[in-house]
Amino acid sequence: MTVRASSTRWRTWIAVAALAVTTAVIQVPSAHAATTLCGKFDEARVSGGQFIVNNNEWNDSIQQCISVGNDGFTVTTGNHNKPTNGAPSGYPSIFAGCHYTACSSNSGLPKQVSAFNNPRSSVNFNTAAGQWDAAYDIWFDTNPNPSGQNNGEELMIWANHAGAPRPAGNQIATVTIEGASWQVWETRVNASISWNIVSYVRVNPVNSISVNLKDFTNDSRNRGFLQSAWFLTSVQFGFEPWTGGPGLGVNSFSFTAN
Numbered sequence: 001m002t003v004r005a006s007s008t009r010w011r012t013w014i015a016v017a018a019l020a021v022t023t024a025v026i027q028v029p030s031a032h033a034a035t036t037l038c039g040k041f042d043e044a045r046v047s048g049g050q051f052i053v054n055n056n057e058w059n060d061s062i063q064q065c066i067s068v069g070n071d072g073f074t075v076t077t078g079n080h081n082k083p084t085n086g087a088p089s090g091y092p093s094i095f096a097g098c099h100y101t102a103c104s105s106n107s108g109l110p111k112q113v114s115a116f117n118n119p120r121s122s123v124n125f126n127t128a129a130g131q132w133d134a135a136y137d138i139w140f141d142t143n144p145n146p147s148g149q150n151n152g153e154e155l156m157i158w159a160n161h162a163g164a165p166r167p168a169g170n171q172i173a174t175v176t177i178e179g180a181s182w183q184v185w186e187t188r189v190n191a192s193i194s195w196n197i198v199s200y201v202r203v204n205p206v207n208s209i210s211v212n213l214k215d216f217t218n219d220s221r222n223r224g225f226l227q228s229a230w231f232l233t234s235v236q237f238g239f240e241p242w243t244g245g246p247g248l249g250v251n252s253f254s255f256t257a258n
Contacts, residue, residue, distance in 0.1 A: 036076070038065040040090075047071045049105035050096065051253060056238070057090035064245060066092050074126070074249030075239070082242045084131055084164040089245065091137065093238025096121075096255040099139070100148060108257025109235075110144040113217060114228040117258040122210040123159070123237045124251045130244015131163025135199075137236040138213065144231040152230045153196040155220055160205035165242055167199035172223075177215050180204065186225060196225045232257075 035044055037055045044053050046068060053073045057064040064078025072094060080089040097109035111119070125134055136157040141150055156167060169187025176182070181203040188196050198220045202209075213235070220226040235255050239248045 035068040044068050051094050052102055052104050053094045055092055059087045060089035071253050072250035075245045078245045080241050080245050084242045088240035088242050091238050091240050093236045094250055094253045095234050095236035097234030099234045110231040110233050111257055112231050116214045119213040119257050121235055121255045123253050124208040126249045128247025132239050132241040133158050133161040134239050139234045140230045141233050150195045153226050156199040158201040159209045168197045198225050
């Protein structure tokens with residue numbers, strides 16, 4: 001398995017790409033029956049606005065489409081073929097909170113890490129052929145209401161993955177959290193990226209997961225990456241496909257800030 005050579009650089013690319021598009025979107029339409037998103041950065045509100053689904057094909061030129069459900073989505077077209085030592089094709093996802101200028105309703109975010117009680121999220125999803133990861137992407141910032149580039153930490157929780165791709169940085173540990181074993185990967189702020197990235201990769205992959213976010217943030221904070229004064233701004237779950245894509249989908253998603 002090959003570690004991505006461009007792991008830090010493509011994190012910056014996704015932030016720039018998301019900023020360029022979401023700043024142009026003033027309102028995110030609500031999804032209705034059989035809603036399909038094919039624009040690279042098309043978004044739709046689901047579950048009465050509680051969550052937002054984002055197509056987010058930031059790094060490929062073929063058309064990717066997703067079919068949006070009440071609290072999830074399915075990738076229907078976009079059979080990607082990106083080299084696994086570089087960046088993925090994108091990150092189709094569903095999220096709660098604010099990501100750049102798009103904010104879901106009544107998320108309870110932003111929330112300062114020091115004020116955490118028991119924030120939880122659950123997801124059930126489908127996998128498919130190809131090379132990809134199925135992961136939470138959880139964002140923390142020094143500012144409670146950032147309008148652009150992140151300045152804190154990106155915490156990823158890989159529930160499942162297939163093929164060669166690995167997280168950004170290097171593996172530094174293996175830990176037990178919530179009764180499961182996780183590899184811990186990290187890369188710190190450097191010249192090409194302005195935030196820490198900490199990734200937890202489940203040793204035994206699953207297609208359904210419920211996580212207490214505080215268990216992961218405590219581990220990251222104890223390692224010196226996450227700061228108690230920072231703010232949780234969004235909780236996302238989706239897929240980073242390098243090859244394939246169609247068939248990957250979120251059946252259900254929930255988040256409670258508590």
